[in-house]
Amino acid sequence: MDLPVDVDCNLMIDRVIESRRSIRKFKQEAPSKELIEQILQAGLQAPYASASVSREDFRRFIVIPRESKATPQIAAILKCKAEVWSKQMELQMHHDEFTKLHAGPFLERLKLMGEHGVPNMGKAPYYVVVAEQRGIPPVEHLSLAHCLQNMWLKAAALGLGLQLLSLTQQLDTDKEFCDLIKIPIGEFVLDGCLIGYPDMKPPIPKRPSLDQVTEWIN
Numbered sequence: 001m002d003l004p005v006d007v008d009c010n011l012m013i014d015r016v017i018e019s020r021r022s023i024r025k026f027k028q029e030a031p032s033k034e035l036i037e038q039i040l041q042a043g044l045q046a047p048y049a050s051a052s053v054s055r056e057d058f059r060r061f062i063v064i065p066r067e068s069k070a071t072p073q074i075a076a077i078l079k080c081k082a083e084v085w086s087k088q089m090e091l092q093m094h095h096d097e098f099t100k101l102h103a104g105p106f107l108e109r110l111k112l113m114g115e116h117g118v119p120n121m122g123k124a125p126y127y128v129v130v131a132e133q134r135g136i137p138p139v140e141h142l143s144l145a146h147c148l149q150n151m152w153l154k155a156a157a158l159g160l161g162l163q164l165l166s167l168t169q170q171l172d173t174d175k176e177f178c179d180l181i182k183i184p185i186g187e188f189v190l191d192g193c194l195i196g197y198p199d200m201k202p203p204i205p206k207r208p209s210l211d212q213v214t215e216w217i218n
């Protein structure tokens, strides 16, 4: 027989998980520093690879408010990175069958970002970069994903919107960017997101039913 559950807690977590969405349009109004700190705290609570990290500050958060004087420079770095990456990917498509078959839709998006800049960068109230110490085994990107998921769920619980900005991952070897965010180049991997009040209610994205994707091997 199943053990008794905390019904309220269970309902609450289901509600938060179901309400979490990718938000790609933000209100002008900025959430308070206190709300952002609650989201960062949730990220800090996420699991980390204790065997891989050695620094006390194995995870760091860099908050760049829209009005920061660094924002235009960061937007330019991201735009340039998208342009360079899209050109590399186009070249790669000539000799790599997998890239040729699968890169199409992503490449189109990358090209657009290379031409016009990253959507919402400089529009959303906050750009948050999360840095995780590199180690052996090299699981730092997994730790970042756990961290961002906690942040995303907390943002949803607070009625805030979050958009992942995965292009940030490409910047851990960019000296200009690492200097700007005060992260020692080579020691951390990066990921990032935009945060603000949602100004959209996205439709529910298509997902397979649980039956379709689950196998019980008895």
Ligand SMILES: Cc1cc2nc3c(=O)[nH]c(=O)nc-3n(C[C@H](O)[C@H](O)[C@H](O)COP(=O)(O)O)c2cc1C
Binding pocket: 020, 021, 022, 023, 024, 163, 164, 165, 166, 167, 202, 205
């Ligand atoms: C690893 C990963 C990277 C993602 N990167 C981006 C991104 O750079 N920009 C973006 O707008 N959404 C990004 N997304 C969000 C997905 O597009 C989104 O989660 C998916 O379409 C499902 O929608 P939902 O988040 O509203 O459930 C990413 C999601 C994952 C898991």
